[in-house]
Amino acid sequence: TSFVEVTNPTNPVVIGFLATKTSSSSWRDIKVYSDHAFIVSEASGHGMQVFDLTKLLTASAGTTFTEDAHYSAFGNAHNVFVNEATGFAYAVGTSTCAGGLHMVDVTTPTNPTSAGCYSGSGYTHDVQCVLYDGPDGEHNGKEICFACNEDTVDIVDVTVKSAPVVIKIYHYTDDKYTHQGW
Secondary structure, eight states: OEEEEOSSTTSOEEEEEEOOSSSOOSOEEEEEETTEEEEEESSTTOOEEEEEGGGGGTOOTTEEEOOSEEEOSSSOOSEEEEETTTTEEEEESOSSGGGSEEEEEOSSTTSOEEEEEEOTTSOEEEEEEEEOOSSOTTTTTOEEEEEEESSEEEEEEOSSTTSOEEEEEEEOTTOOOOOOOO
């Protein structure tokens, strides 16, 4: 993972690098919460690296960084989403939860802990989670995830991470790969 300062867009500066946890991979996904980057990769055994972004403020160009924490309860992951309103990360396309939602409490970023799993439709390629604030009073204030799968979109109440509840699974005509649902 490379960190580049682009304050002057015509003169970008490579601040530094964070090595992969395991092996090389052309795929990374990174989300930020509470001044920390959460980094996943499709590399086998990579897990989720946690990096304190405030270290970039005083680093010299070309610094080689080390991770501040590591979450190893899954190996590879295709994507990660962090709901900043709740402090939970959702790794998807992992080697756990049948590839579904692997939920991680990151409220203390350097101590990520397993929170739950949703595997109802198998492999999830991408996910978006929100605190629901809409016309359906039954779900107001609940954390709802939209899991984009190979042939469905699952809407799941993940308020209680250890016991997710399916609200609806949408199959659609001539279903194709649901890439993402942002």
